[in-house]
Amino acid sequence: MPESAATFRRLYTTFGALIGLLVVTAAVSSLPSGWWSTPLSLLIATAKAALIFTIFMRLRDQPALVRIFALVGFFWLAIMLTLAAADYFTRFWPA
């Protein structure tokens, strides 16, 4: 497919958004923290990764089959994390 000026503009915009998100994470981390600090920083990291996946890694141009392949890795990861967490976080009960 021919690459147009719009493609380049999209890449620069995405980079701007990524740097913006980086500034937000860094700024938030200097504020007083709470239980939400780590979930929030992980949420921002997920947003960054989603931008990289869809624009830089071109998932937006790919058919559904490729997108499913890309998500399957995270699906297995979620199974691994959930089952392991289910063990570790229920292993030690207070007496």
Add this chain to the structure above:
Amino acid sequence: MSAPAAPLPEAYADARQRDVANHLGMWAFLATEILFFGGLFLAYFIYRSTYPAAFAAGSRTLNFWRGTFNTAVLLGSSLSMALGDAYIKQGRRRALQVCLATTAVLGAVFLAVKASEYHEMYAKHLLPGRGFEAGAAPGLQLFVLLYFTMTGLHAFHMLVGLGLMAWLLRQNRRGRFTPARHAPIEMFGLYWHFVDCVWVFLYPLLYLIPR
């Protein structure tokens, strides 16, 4: 264009189908990478929930600005990689060469900053094992061990990336890439962006643990 388009292998009906197959195969590989790094993230979460104070203390031994700077450097290297991919699809080989070189330089800057951080950890007696800072909290050594394993594995991926980059730069100088033949650039880009994504998660988990 100096190189002719590669003949389409028989297996494919058209070039689009070949491109999709390339992406599919690369994502299958990246799924194994997700699980590879995923095991370390799992260990990280388990030990962080077991030793929250030691992990917060460990995070404070790292330099916030170094981590933030390196994140920006990697995001920049991803941008230049994506630009290079777009340029070669327009047949602009020189522009691709500049983009690949920029990506390589930014990758090297990242590794240099990482190396200076490793050296600082060494100087502060924060290498896991014998001679580890005496009197440290029990979980601190685990944090540092995970820090070295996760960032070390990430840095190893970047070294592999820089090696492949040298090959791509050479191939491109010889005019091997054209708008019709650029799969190595696109597939290498997927690898490089993925390694960038891993760091995007390592950065808050290692450098930004709230106290």
